[in-house]
Amino acid sequence: MNIQATLPDGSVRVFPKGIAALEIAKAISHRLADDALVAVINGEQTELYAPVESDCSVKFVTFDQAEGKYVYWHSTSHLMAHAIQDIHPEAKFGVGPPVDGGFYYDIDINKKLTEDDLKIIEDRMAVLAKQANPFVRQELSKAEAVAFFEKKGDPYKLEILSELDDTEETISLYHEGDFTDLCVGRHLPDTGKIKYFKILSVSGSYWRGDEKNKQLQRIYGVSFPKKKMLEDHLAFLEEAKKRDHRKLGKQLDLFSVHEEAGAGLIYWHPKGARIRLEVEDFWRKSHLDHGYQMLYSPHMGKSWLWETSGHLGFYRDSMYAGMKVDEMDYYIKPMNCPFHIMIYKTQLRSYRDLPLRWAELGTVYRYEKSGVLHGLLRVRGFTQDDAHIFCTLDQVEPEVIEVIRFAKYILGSFGFTDLSFYLSTKPEKAVGEDHLWEKATESLKIAMEKEEISYEVDEGGGAFYGPKIDIKIKDALNREWQLSTVQFDFNLPERFDMKYIGEDGKEHRPFMVHRALLGSIERFFGILLEHYAGDFPLWLAPVQAAVIPVSQNFMEYAESVADRMRKSGIRVELDHRSEKIGYKIRDWELKKAPYMLIVGEKEQTAGTVSIRKRKSAETGSANVEELVSQLLEEINNKTFH
RNA sequence: GCCGACAUAGCUCAGUGGUAGAGCAAUUCACUCGUAAUGAAUAGGUCGUGGGUUCAACUCCCAUUGUCGGCUCCA
Numbered sequence A: 001m002n003i004q005a006t007l008p009d010g011s012v013r014v015f016p017k018g019i020a021a022l023e024i025a026k027a028i029s030h031r032l033a034d035d036a037l038v039a040v041i042n043g044e045q046t047e048l049y050a051p052v053e054s055d056c057s058v059k060f061v062t063f064d065q066a067e068g069k070y071v072y073w074h075s076t077s078h079l080m081a082h083a084i085q086d087i088h089p090e091a092k093f094g095v096g097p098p099v100d101g102g103f104y105y106d107i108d109i110n111k112k113l114t115e116d117d118l119k120i121i122e123d124r125m126a127v128l129a130k131q132a133n134p135f136v137r138q139e140l141s142k143a144e145a146v147a148f149f150e151k152k153g154d155p156y157k158l159e160i161l162s163e164l165d166d167t168e169e170t171i172s173l174y175h176e177g178d179f180t181d182l183c184v185g186r187h188l189p190d191t192g193k194i195k196y197f198k199i200l201s202v203s204g205s206y207w208r209g210d211e212k213n214k215q216l217q218r219i220y221g222v223s224f225p226k227k228k229m230l231e232d233h234l235a236f237l238e239e240a241k242k243r244d245h246r247k248l249g250k251q252l253d254l255f256s257v258h259e260e261a262g263a264g265l266i267y268w269h270p271k272g273a274r275i276r277l278e279v280e281d282f283w284r285k286s287h288l289d290h291g292y293q294m295l296y297s298p299h300m301g302k303s304w305l306w307e308t309s310g311h312l313g314f315y316r317d318s319m320y321a322g323m324k325v326d327e328m329d330y331y332i333k334p335m336n337c338p339f340h341i342m343i344y345k346t347q348l349r350s351y352r353d354l355p356l357r358w359a360e361l362g363t364v365y366r367y368e369k370s371g372v373l374h375g376l377l378r379v380r381g382f383t384q385d386d387a388h389i390f391c392t393l394d395q396v397e398p399e400v401i402e403v404i405r406f407a408k409y410i411l412g413s414f415g416f417t418d419l420s421f422y423l424s425t426k427p428e429k430a431v432g433e434d435h436l437w438e439k440a441t442e443s444l445k446i447a448m449e450k451e452e453i454s455y456e457v458d459e460g461g462g463a464f465y466g467p468k469i470d471i472k473i474k475d476a477l478n479r480e481w482q483l484s485t486v487q488f489d490f491n492l493p494e495r496f497d498m499k500y501i502g503e504d505g506k507e508h509r510p511f512m513v514h515r516a517l518l519g520s521i522e523r524f525f526g527i528l529l530e531h532y533a534g535d536f537p538l539w540l541a542p543v544q545a546a547v548i549p550v551s552q553n554f555m556e557y558a559e560s561v562a563d564r565m566r567k568s569g570i571r572v573e574l575d576h577r578s579e580k581i582g583y584k585i586r587d588w589e590l591k592k593a594p595y596m597l598i599v600g601e602k603e604q605t606a607g608t609v610s611i612r613k614r615k616s617a618e619t620g621s622a623n624v625e626e627l628v629s630q631l632l633e634e635i636n637n638k639t640f641h
Numbered sequence B: 001g002c003c004g005a006c007a008u009a010g011c012u013c014a015g016u017g018g019u020a021g022a023g024c025a026a027u028u029c030a031c032u033c034g035u036a037a038u039g040a041a042u043a044g045g046u047c048g049u050g051g052g053u054u055c056a057a058c059u060c061c062c063a064u065u066g067u068c069g070g071c072u073c074c075a
Helices: A021-028 A030-035 A066-087 A115-130 A142-152 A155-162 A227-242 A245-251 A270-289 A303-309 A337-344 A393-413 A434-450 A521-531 A552-567 A581-590 A601-606 A624-637
Strands: A002-006 A012-016 A038-041 A044-046 A056-061 A102-108 A135-140 A171-176 A179-182 A196-206 A215-224 A255-258 A262-268 A300-302 A323-325 A328-332 A356-365 A381-391 A419-424 A455-458 A468-474 A480-489 A511-520 A545-549 A572-574 A595-599 A608-613 A619-623
Touching: A012 A021, A021 A030, A021 A038, A021 A056, A038 A066, A056 A066, A066 A102, A066 A115, A066 A171, A066 A179, A066 A196, A066 A215, A115 A196, A135 A142, A142 A155, A142 A171, A142 A179, A155 A179, A196 A227, A215 A227, A245 A255, A245 A521, A262 A270, A262 A381, A270 A356, A270 A393, A270 A511, A270 A521, A300 A303, A303 A328, A303 A337, A337 A356, A337 A381, A381 A393, A381 A521, A393 A419, A393 A434, A393 A468, A393 A480, A393 A511, A419 A434, A434 A468, A434 A480, A480 A521, A511 A521, A545 A552, A545 A581, A552 A572, A552 A595, A552 A601, A552 A624, A581 A595, A595 A601, A601 A608, A608 A624, A619 A624
Parallel strands: A002 A056, A419 A455, A545 A572, A545 A595
Antiparallel strands: A002 A012, A038 A044, A038 A056, A102 A215, A135 A171, A171 A179, A196 A215, A255 A262, A300 A328, A323 A328, A356 A381, A381 A511, A419 A468, A468 A480, A480 A511, A595 A608, A608 A619
């Protein structure tokens, strides 16, 4: 008896019934058979050794594909658990899934694992991998599985099992050598496929992510089929470390945080502030150009404001304690929106006034748990590039389209062009009537579809007051960061009883869109710093050019060059130190100055400068006027070389 | 907040119970120099903070603040 297998290219091959999927791969090519990690038969993942019993479509998953990596890492997490079981037989196992960038396994063990323990586990893994133990799938009933793990003494597995229903889903175990795990699969044929791996770290993690539960130890690792891949990955982690904004911030003297003065509060040094100023100036100008108006609002407000807005009800945990002023409670603001609404309400608004687009670089303070603070990316005081658009229901869609376009423009100006979009819908706990949610969610969808944007849906991920679109960017290391957010708000217009007079002469409730493009200036700055690894493009660089005289004898000419550039608004510094030129060049390289302008005898005589660009020894020469117009052009174009 | 690790000079880091060290940076002097570190000298720390153990604590213990890796949360 034969079966027909349809391959991804549409061709049909005939094989004997019961052939292992791996044999099909071999028949296609040996290369594919080597690289294949798991088969997909009729759209369902299946182990390579599984027999194929009927006509079907077949494809093979390799490590190049995301699902292939997941299978590979998932199998490695079993291998790691196996090693842990060998070394620490008393360990109880939680879960061990693949994640982006590797896998982890949560274990419950009394011993605190150290770096040395990880090394021992890694060594044991190597031994087990060499044994090429096959991953054997066993399907069984829930009662049998429970009996198994009761005997083994794995309370966490039993807890997971207790929530499964074997009339609806198949319960399966995977055996690999003398290690057995409750697992849906799928897996590699055997551990011999797991070639190169590294255990990366260990940390605490609550069972099932709930802080009321016991904290387990989570061991992270990563693995690859080729040595080069592991090396590249470790190099990537190194590069990320080198680019760490906290490190660069210190090295380049951009910002600091002070233990004595409070965690999560950022101090901007002159050079960091210069870059921030440039970001903000660009932001302001762009907003004015795009029909926004600027607001400024106070940093605190009476409890009436926060009670009305609902913040004291919904957001209190993130707010700082109130302070007494004239016997009344005032609160430092965690958001800007209530203030903008106060401004809205100073006048009777007409539909003719709408949409109102009001923007503010508003500094807010939020209580963040001490353990989550992280450089500039997670702080307790930050400035949002906030704006609120007050409009009619009909205007929502075109306004959202405008915001999306504007976000693309702003992010693109900073070199972020690889964007992905997410639509978050109504969460379980939500305010507002269903038809409004539907309508608003629909407008967001239509807006994105009109812009031909593909997006992912995050069901139930919206804010309690409305659905939202989030935009994530990819940085130079291909890491994703969420920056922009566009959110509907059903809550505040109602709570503050906002109104406008419609064409019909009657009062209507305006709609409110809350949006931030950069998110927070602090966080954005941190991401930008890592994206550029501190090598800011000319328009952002705190020092755009350093003028370096070859010796003190040319100081006067150097001064005149610097002056000329300064007059054109170029940020230039004259290096007057009596050091050797090599020393000064090295120093300015480390400070990441985009241009070094060297002047000596030759240049003084010819009225030129010798130009050295950052990170390239290549030098050119130009007269000062040429140089100035060249730099100004580069600044205006916001180009990055 | 929770689990673990860490905190020594401005920075990067040595220093395993017996009076604190290096490199870089800083300051001074000499050199006046052609594309990634000229040489010499000087100065700089109550070892995060507060308790405790000890004849003696940077070192051991406890608490606290902060940082780092995660968890939870999130701009």
